[in-house]
Amino acid sequence: MIEVAPSIVKNMKSTIEKHTxxxxxxxxxxxxxxxxxxxxxxxxxxxxxxxxxxxxDPREMSNIRKSFRDYLITNCLFETLSIEQILSSALEPTQKFLFKTLDGLFIEAVSIIDGVRHTVCLSTQIGCNLKCDFCATGQMGFSRNLSSGEIVDQLIHVRKQTHQPITNIVFMGMGEPFLNYDNVMDAADIFHNQRGFDLASSRITISTAGILPKIEQFIHEKRKFKLAISLNAPDDVTRSKIMPVNNKWSIQELIHAGRAYSKMPRREVMFEYVLLKGFNDSEDDAMQLARLLKGIECKINIIPYNASGGIYKRPDEQTVNEFAKVLSGKRDTYRVLVRRSKGEDIEAACGQLATKSQENAHA
Ligand code: SF4
Incomplete structure (x- = not known):
């Protein structure tokens, strides 16, 4: 069982138990x-x-009467994270934030500014136990789920530091969001709430490596957030080599669930495909992928791999373009996008998030 962080946590610096x-x-x-x-x-x-x-700081909550403000100061915790480090890319307006939790662990979030679009990529767990072979987080092991407050606080800190309105949120940082389902949904609801961050559902994307029962639960929600399924291979044998979760739920089951989601009113589904040199990037792979997704109203995100020190490499530009061309040439119901990740020079790109500070913390 995965441990869910309690709503009341002990402030490490104090012996008083406070409400978070x-x-x-x-x-x-x-x-x-x-x-x-x-x-x-x-x-x-x-x-x-x-x-x-x-x-x-309750002292600044000017329309709340003083006695209740005093009660809040004494009995409640408002900060769940502190900023440990901010790294800025020299190549583009991308920043990586390293946060420290109250129990001394570390997580990362990434802010990516591209014109008027400001996307923030949030973490949902400390580490991840799904162990995808190409992902740095997967190599860290798993510590615990983040509370909904810790997820929300990442966004609050990024908003304070970046000064450009946040337009999009993606749950694609450290961890598998659907293994922390309730806390992720609570956080996403706060982002969507008009009295909270007031972001449209279509601007909030939840990405999964393929936890089928949770995708099925998500299909039956009233919530209309975007669903992203991380596919990364066109057949089960290939996918199981890099994503052990595939041994539990097959590609066909995921495609079936993705199709069901896409048929719901005002729901969008996206399939992500990390392109690994010589592994899943051939013309045959592209044609097989096209056959798999035939007839589904969806977006396919092709993501050329960002090296994170393992055995996998990024394919060259020509291979990436040809892969995308084969898919696009099929003129089906899907749209093909090549997403070139930002922040590679600060290890903030897709698949690169892993907090080395964790190792230091445990040393
Ligand atoms: S890709 Fe996602 S699900 Fe897979 S190990 Fe990394 S964080 Fe976990």
Whole structure:
């Protein structure tokens, strides 16, 4: 069983047990205020202070009466993470943030600015136990799930530091979001809530390596977030070599679930395909992939691999372009995009996130 971080955590610097309000859902925060003898409206005010305004100090929450502000100061924790380091790419406006949790562990988030588009890539777990062979996070092992507050706090810190409105959120950082389902959904709801970050559902993408029961659960949600399925191979034998999770749920099952999602009103599905030199990048692979996705309204994201010190290499430009051309040439219901990751020089690109500080922390 995966351990879910509790809503009340012990502040490592103090012996007092405090309530962590950050990450509580809109309704739970209102209920919590009622339990403290306050009105539900007080919960709405707190929600707006924390997320719309990014305020962590109750002294600044000017429309809340003083006695309750004092109660909040004494009994509640508002910060779940501190910034340990910010690395800026020399090549483009991409920054990687290293955060420290209250229990002394480390996670990363990435801010990618491309014109008016500002995408933030968030982590959902500390490490990952799915062990995809090409991914640096997969080699770290697994420590624990992030709380919804720790997921939300990544975005609050990035927003404060970057000064350009955030337009898109992708749950594609460290960890498998669907193995931390409830906390990820709570965080995504806060990002979507008009009194929170007010981002449209279509601007929030949740990416999975293929946890089939959770994809099926997601299909039945009222939420309309985008679904991304990390495919990375056109057949089960090839996929199982790089993604052990494929031994549990096959490509056909994932495609079936992706198709079902794409048929739901106002839902979008995307298949991601990391292109590894000499492994999954041939013309035959492209044709097989085209056959697999035939007739599905979706986007295919081709991602040339970013080296992370393992055995895999990035294919050359010509191979990448030919792979995309074979797929596009089939003129099917899908759209093909080649996504060139940003921030490679600061190890912030897809598949490169792994906190070396963790090793130091455990040393
Ligand atoms: S690719 Fe995603 S699911 Fe696979 S090991 Fe890395 S973080 Fe985990």
């Amino acid at each position: 309000l950050k990450g509580m859902s809109f309704s739970n925060l209102q209920n919590w205020c009622v339990d403290q003898g306050e009105s539900r409206f007080r919960g709405i005010q707190l929600f707006e202070w924390m997320y719309q305004h990014g305020i962590n």
